[in-house]
Amino acid sequence: MSIESVKAHFRQWNREQDVMEFDTSSATVDLAAETIGVIPARIAKTLSFRGEGEKALLIVAAGDAKIDNKKFRHCFGFKARMLTPEEVLEQTGHAIGGVCPFGLKNELDVYLDVSMKRFDTLFPACGSTNSAIELTNEEIYRYSYAKEWVDVCKGWEDSEQEKKVG
Template sequence: MSAPASLPARSVLVHDALRAAGIMGDIVVLPDAASTAVLAAEALGVEVGAIANSLVFWSDGEPLLVMTSGAHRVDTTALAERLGRTKIQRATPDQVREATGQAIGGVAPTGHPAPLVTIVDEELARYPEIWAAGGTPHTVFPMTYDELVRLTGGTIAQVD
């Protein structure tokens, strides 16, 4: 099924990647930007913990995508220790754009120029449906935790 014509170009890439992975959740265009988990949860009427934040970090010379529950903050020191990495630090806006092709506040778990090493917060498994950004700050889509793990090829971990 082709993407609706009303979707932004970045969201079309995400839509196509979702369909290629067999994920059927539709991308929703929100009237206002939902560039934070709190804003997204309010717009969707869901718990903030059901928002799958896409956070891009830089670690050991490469981007690292962490899909975390909107109710959590990533403890980069503890996560680096768990993963056996020397350091994890926030990527710059330019690094985020280069790694994902998307802007901060709208980074989807897919639709990137190349696959990213991804960590998936184990706490997202508590929610039967989670919502992730659809490639722009105005777009989101639903999926299950299992779909997120499969879509990203992510490693499940405690991130806080």
């Protein structure tokens, strides 16, 4: 079970007991936000893309952010192509709805999108469709072995821009 691999991953920092398991589904950003009681933007979603060669790459972003294809291509040098649910499971060991950058089946490159930096803590999934953990950005970076922070999303700045214009 992939939640077990995530708990095992967090054990090295003595954080496995911080993994929350719910009676209700947290498989989507909206369901997770409702279950946890936070705004959807504070759900840290993990998106899986075809990397170079056979290896996938993961981008963790705020729940209200969407991939900006132009920014993605500029950052990585190739077109953003998401993995199929079967490929996600094969690459990460986690099924859709529980994908996270922790306890991965394969060693994958993980990047964190700057859309998350506006929050003190966020809630990434923990390998199942009814789990999460509350982490700071620094903890997400450390525990996911992220390579770097990137700016490859859009949509999340809209409300910030409207405030400045208005």
